[in-house]
Amino acid sequence: MSLTEAWRVAIDALRASRLRSGLTMLGVIIGVAAVVILVAIGTGAKQTVEEQVEGLGSNLLLIVPGQVDFGAAPTVSRLRLDDVDAVIRVVGDRNLVAVATSSGETVRAGTRSRFTSVVGVLETTPKVFVRSIDRGGYLSRSDVETGRRVAVLGSAVAVTLFGERDPVGSQITIAGVRFRVVGVFAPLGQSLGVDRDDEVHIPITTAQRVFDTSRVDAMAVKAPDRDSMDALSARIVEVLRERHPESEFSAVTQEQILGVLGDILGILTGVLAAIAGISLLVGGVGVSNIMLVSVRERTREIGLRKAVGARPRDIGLQFLLEAVLLTTIGGVVGIALGVGTALIVAAITPVPAVVTWWSVALAFGVSAAVGIIFGVVPAQRAGRLDPVVALRAE
């Protein structure tokens, strides 16, 4: 019997029991679709996080007190403003250095108020990070040097306090101290789980006075180019250690943050794929199960086929092809379902989903392999049936 004939016989057999073939395929369809969808969501999440980290600005060094150890409690900062001046001298350009000292405070305008993150900064912040102003302007160098009580509002804060009105020039109070609004940020959205529109920038000198502190929480340096980042980071850490021999300082790059986050999300994607893979395996066991039932049910047919001249391998091939057909058709339908669902999810929900060709190829390959692996045992059993016994079967 030629392979073409074997395919034809297998297709006819599957057609003869459409409902059962469909239900058997369903297990494979769900498994394959699950692999495609879950890998798409995992990949989408990874891409989004990477875009957000890169969206902070390019060639950034983040200088933080203590050893960088994700998951450890943050160390109390020993950085002071004169440390910032020292770093500016190392970098050689004030416009490449940004700082932050944050505090959660209640901000009021008339009867409206909002609890938000108030950040003391240098006037250089928009030059280091990607931040754009919607209305008014940003802080000036003289605002910082003279400690003026001026503020730039995040877009969410501006909406809470002023609604549709233009806040520029209006008065607000932060922790009971009066400030004048000089600008409003353009909306930025979420970044790494933080709502970046929910903050207020004031000069760091003013912030230290209002918060009654002299600390600087964190510093960011924009390297002139990618190649100079390592050397610059080493020099900054060295200068800070000389000034604070008792403390540790670290400089981390976006690549390092991306690397750690990427590893975590890669593992997450792998775990999701593995879970989906298990459901595919269960689908394969279902195929094997149905094929064994099918061999038993069709024992007389097998006996008859053998009586009229089918060789053991003709019978084995027929059942193997049935199993492979079930899983490959199931695989194709599952891929269509998975890709379709991923596209719909990406379009109508905030969950990012990016279909990758490797997950589609993997899902299809695994489903075809599942058909072969789980089809072999029933096929061999069918091929080896004794025709005399098979013909007598009820």
Next chain:
Amino acid sequence: MIGSAEGTVTALVAVRDATRSYQLDGITVPALRGVSLTVERGDYLAIVGPSGSGKSTLMHLLGGLDRPTSGRLLLDGRDVSSLSAADLARLRNEVIGFVFQSFHLLARTSARDNVALPLIYRGVRKAQRRRLAEETLARVGLAHRLDHRPNQLSGGEQQRVAIARALVTEPSVLLADEPTGNLDSASGEAVLALLEELNAERGVAVAVVTHDRGIAGRARRQITMRDGVIVSAVP
């Protein structure tokens, strides 16, 4: 003919001192205990005996569905002990046509496709298969039932489809195991008449296994079995 050691040129199927025993729960049960029989071209013989006499086992041997535990089985001049399962399947396809008591037609499959089935395993192309199947169905008087499925046919018609399936490969011998056992007397008579016509006009050897003395009496030779041996052969 019985026991003639020198298989003549006309011998299609021959068993020589064949035994066949089965293992049932570790106990050896003998079904055939030394049988010799030759079926020649154009033969028409009946194998009779009570149930359990070994007549079905003998027919399975004659059809190459089974192999003897000891002794020899020659199919178309070839000793089956030297044949692989695949070679034996091919020999069955070329030489033997089976007709069973319960028809053994594939359900949900048209009469035409049922008849064409043996040709698939012979590598005949689809168009040719259909043509041969239709011709053979016409020969058994079912030209008007090509697309009917078994459950749309009467018992007599189903058995005629089965005979067409056995005939489509132009076999040298038809082995019929209780071919009228599931039929009313009129249908049974028509089936027997068809087998006899094929034997007379086409020279196809026919061996009928039956417990019906009346049917056996119509054959040219009657082989009677009891307890796994041939107790009489007439003539």
